[in-house]
Amino acid sequence: MYSIIAISKFLKFSYFKKLKFILRGIFFKQQINDLFNLLNQKELHYFLVNYPEILNKPFRSYQCCNMPTHEKFKNIYFHYSFLKQKFCSEKIQMIYSFKGFNLLETMLSENLLSLRLCYVGNLGKEGELTLMMLLDNKEIYSIQFSFIEKSNQVEIYLCGIQSRNDVNGDELKDITKKMYGLRPRNFIIFTLRVIGSYFNLLLIQAVKTNFHTSNCSRVKKTGKFFANYNEYWEEEAGVDNQQFYTLSTINRKKEMTEIPSKKRSLFKQRYQMLDAYELEIKNNLSLLTKKDDKTNIFVKEDKSI
Known part of the structure; x- marks a missing residue:
C-alpha cells in the first residue's frame, strides 16, 4: 500500500x-x-x-x-x-491523448463531419469522457459523461452538454438544415444512445440544471451557467428522477403515420442518414473494444472501492 x-x-x-x-x-x-x-x-x-x-x-x-x-x-x-x-x-491511450478517437468521419454536404471520443481536462468535473461533434475540425457541440454502476447495472452519467462558446445561431441552423432538420444537440445525444446500446446499457442519467457542478454552492456565484438542462432532457423523453432525468438508450423513430405528409420525405432522409451513421459508429466502437468481450457483461474486480 x-x-x-x-x-x-x-x-x-x-x-x-x-x-x-x-x-x-x-x-x-x-x-x-x-x-x-x-x-x-x-x-x-x-x-x-x-x-x-x-x-x-x-x-x-x-x-x-x-x-x-x-x-x-x-x-x-x-x-x-x-x-x-x-x-x-x-485505444484507451488514444482516447485520452490530444487527438482522441474518431467514431465517425463523413461528408455533410461540402463539410467534414466528425464525432470524436476524447478527454477534455477543463471539463473533467462533468465526466471522464467527452463526445465532441466537429465540422471541418471545428468543435460544434460536446457532452461529458462517465460509465457508472447503479443498482447493480452499468449506466451512463451525462453531466455536461454545451456548444462552442462562439458558435452562432446561423451556423447551427445551417447544420440542422443539412441534417434534415436534426439539431446538433439532438444528434450528439443520439450518438450517446448508440454508445449505450452498443454496450447493451439501458439507461442514461442526465443531471438536472440545479444540480450541475456550476451550480454547486462553492461555485454558483460565478453566474456563468445559463443552460436549461431540464428542458433538454424533457425534449429527449427524460423521466424526472431526483437529481437527474432518466433517459432510455433506445433511439426511437416516429412512425410515418405520425408525421405530416409534407414532412415524411424529410424524416425518411433523416432516418436513412442516422441508420448509416449508427452503423459506422458501432463499427468504430468494435475497433475500440476487446475482441473477446461480451458487451453486456461486466465482471467486478476482487478489490473495489
Missing part, C-alpha cells in the same frame, strides 16, 4: 495544495490507494501520468451537486475499471 504522501508526489500541485490533499486523504486512505493502484496498471498508466489531478477530483465539485466524496471515488473507480475491462489498452 502506498502512503498518501507518496501518492501526493504524482500531483502537479503547489506545496499548499499537496498538503491539503494529504490532510483530506487521511480520511479516505483506502479509496485513494485503490484508485491509485487501478490507474497505475499498464492499461491506464498513461492517464495517471498525464492527468494525475484525477486523484483529487473526489474532493471537489464533480458530476453533480451534493454527491458524497465516497460516491465520487466509487464512480471514478468504476469508470476506469469498465474501460480497462472493455477497451483495448492502446
